[in-house]
Amino acid sequence: MKVPEAPEVGCRLCGASWGEYRTSIYGKEEVFCCDACARFYGLAIHEAEKVFRWEKVDRLFLYDVHGVEAEGWVRHGTVTKLIHVEGTQDGSRLLSFTVKDLQGGSI
Numbered sequence: 001m002k003v004p005e006a007p008e009v010g011c012r013l014c015g016a017s018w019g020e021y022r023t024s025i026y027g028k029e030e031v032f033c034c035d036a037c038a039r040f041y042g043l044a045i046h047e048a049e050k051v052f053r054w055e056k057v058d059r060l061f062l063y064d065v066h067g068v069e070a071e072g073w074v075r076h077g078t079v080t081k082l083i084h085v086e087g088t089q090d091g092s093r094l095l096s097f098t099v100k101d102l103q104g105g106s107i
C-alpha cells in the first residue's frame, strides 16, 4: 500500500497550504496552519516516541483527516508506521493513537 507523502510546504501536520502558525519542535521552528495543528503535532509525536520507543520523531503527517479523526504516518529514520489518531477539535488532547496493523504497521 502506498500512502501519500507529505507535501514540501504547508502545515507540518495536515499539509494545508493556508495559514501560518509557527512553533518550535525539537528546538527547530516549524510551520503549521493553525495553533490546533501545532498543539496536536506536539502531542502526537510525544505519544509516538513512547509507543515506538524512539528518542525523536522525524516526521508525522496526517494525510486523511475526517473531523477529529485522521489516518496518518509517523517516521523515524527509514521506518514509517501507519497510525490512526483521534483528538479534540482544538488539538489540546490526543484521545487515541492506534498503530495500524498492516503487515506489522510498517511500510
Ligand SMILES: [Zn+2]
Binding pocket: 011, 012, 013, 014, 015, 016, 032, 033, 034, 037
Ligand atoms: Zn494543519
